Amino acid sequence: MTPPNIVLLACGAYNPPTNMHLRMFEIARDHLQRLGYHNVIGGIVSPVHDSYGKKELVSATHRCEMLRLALQDSSWLRLSDWECHQEGWTRTRLVLQYHQNHLNSILNSNNESPNKRQRRDDFLWIPDDVKFCSGGPVQVKLLCGADLLESFGIPGLWKDDDIDTIVGQHGLVVITREGNNPNKFIYESDLLTKYQNNINIVTEWIINEVSSTKVRRALRRSESVKYLLQESVIDYIRKHGLYGTKDKG
Numbered sequence: 001m002t003p004p005n006i007v008l009l010a011c012g013a014y015n016p017p018t019n020m021h022l023r024m025f026e027i028a029r030d031h032l033q034r035l036g037y038h039n040v041i042g043g044i045v046s047p048v049h050d051s052y053g054k055k056e057l058v059s060a061t062h063r064c065e066m067l068r069l070a071l072q073d074s075s076w077l078r079l080s081d082w083e084c085h086q087e088g089w090t091r092t093r094l095v096l097q098y099h100q101n102h103l104n105s106i107l108n109s110n111n112e113s114p115n116k117r118q119r120r121d122d123f124l125w126i127p128d129d130v131k132f133c134s135g136g137p138v139q140v141k142l143l144c145g146a147d148l149l150e151s152f153g154i155p156g157l158w159k160d161d162d163i164d165t166i167v168g169q170h171g172l173v174v175i176t177r178e179g180n181n182p183n184k185f186i187y188e189s190d191l192l193t194k195y196q197n198n199i200n201i202v203t204e205w206i207i208n209e210v211s212s213t214k215v216r217r218a219l220r221r222s223e224s225v226k227y228l229l230q231e232s233v234i235d236y237i238r239k240h241g242l243y244g245t246k247d248k249g
C-alpha cells in the first residue's frame, strides 16, 4: 500500500503568532524525516474562531493578517482561515477532517486533469520537489505542544470520541514544552497508550518558553519583543495598536 502523504495541521489562538509557532513545524518535519517519513508535504496553521472567547483574543482578522505576514517566507506552511470563517467555534476533529477531505478531493480531481492543479491555490503551496503524485492519499496529523496534549485530560474539554478519532485516525505530533511530561501523560491514559504508534513526541532540546501570553505581557509593558516574533508581525501590532501598544509609539 502506498504510504499517505502527511500534512501537519496546528491549531491555536495565535494571539499573536510567535517564532515558536513556526519553529514547531520545522522541528516536527525534521523529526519525521529522521524516522524515514520523507512525505511531509505541507503544514497548515488554523487560527481559532473569535467565539472561542479566549482571554485577550484580538479579532480573527488581525490574527489571520499577522499569520499571513509571519508565514510569507515559508515555502511549505500556509494559513487556513477556514476555521475563522465558520459560524462559530469548530471542534478540532472536524477541522482535521475538513482539511483531509478537502486535500484528498483536490488530489483526486488533480489526477483526472493535471491542468486543474495549476488553478487550485490550495495546491500551489505544496513544494514542487515533493513527489506528491506518489499516489498515496493525504493524512492530516495534528501538530501541537505538550500542553495541548495534556489538555485532553481536562474534564469536559474534549469529547472522548474526538480524541479517539484525532489520535487513532489522524495521528499526533507533539512538541515537548517546559512543565509538561507527554510520555507520562500518554502512559497514564489507556486510550493514548492504545494509539501510541500514532503519536510522535518531538523533544525540543533548545528550550524556548516563548508564549503568546508572555509576548502580550511584554507588549503591554512596552518591553521589547524583537526576535520573538517576525519583524513584520511586530510592525503590524504597533500599526494597529494591538495588545496595549496604542499610544506607545
Ligand SMILES: Nc1ncnc2c1ncn2[C@@H]1O[C@H](COP(=O)(O)OP(=O)(O)OP(=O)(O)O)[C@@H](O)[C@H]1O
Residues within 6 Å of the ligand: 010, 011, 012, 013, 014, 015, 020, 021, 024, 143, 144, 145, 146, 147, 148, 175, 176, 177, 208, 209, 210, 211, 212, 213, 214
Ligand atoms: N513554546 C512552545 N513550545 C511548544 N509548543 C508551543 C509553544 N508555544 C506554543 N505552542 C503550541 O502552539 C499551538 C498554538 O498555541 P497557542 O496559540 O495557544 O499559543 P500559546 O503561546 O500557548 O498561547 P497563549 O499563551 O495565548 O495561551 C499549541 O499546540 C501550543 O501547545
Ligand SMILES: O=C(O)c1ccc[n+]([C@@H]2O[C@H](COP(=O)([O-])O)[C@@H](O)[C@H]2O)c1
Residues within 6 Å of the ligand: 011, 012, 013, 047, 048, 052, 054, 090, 091, 092, 093, 148, 151, 157, 158, 159, 162
Ligand atoms: O476540539 C475540541 O474539543 C477542543 C477543545 C479544546 C481546545 N481545542 C482547540 O485547541 C486549540 C488551542 O486551544 P487553547 O485553549 O489551548 O488555546 C484551539 O485551536 C482550540 O480550538 C479543541
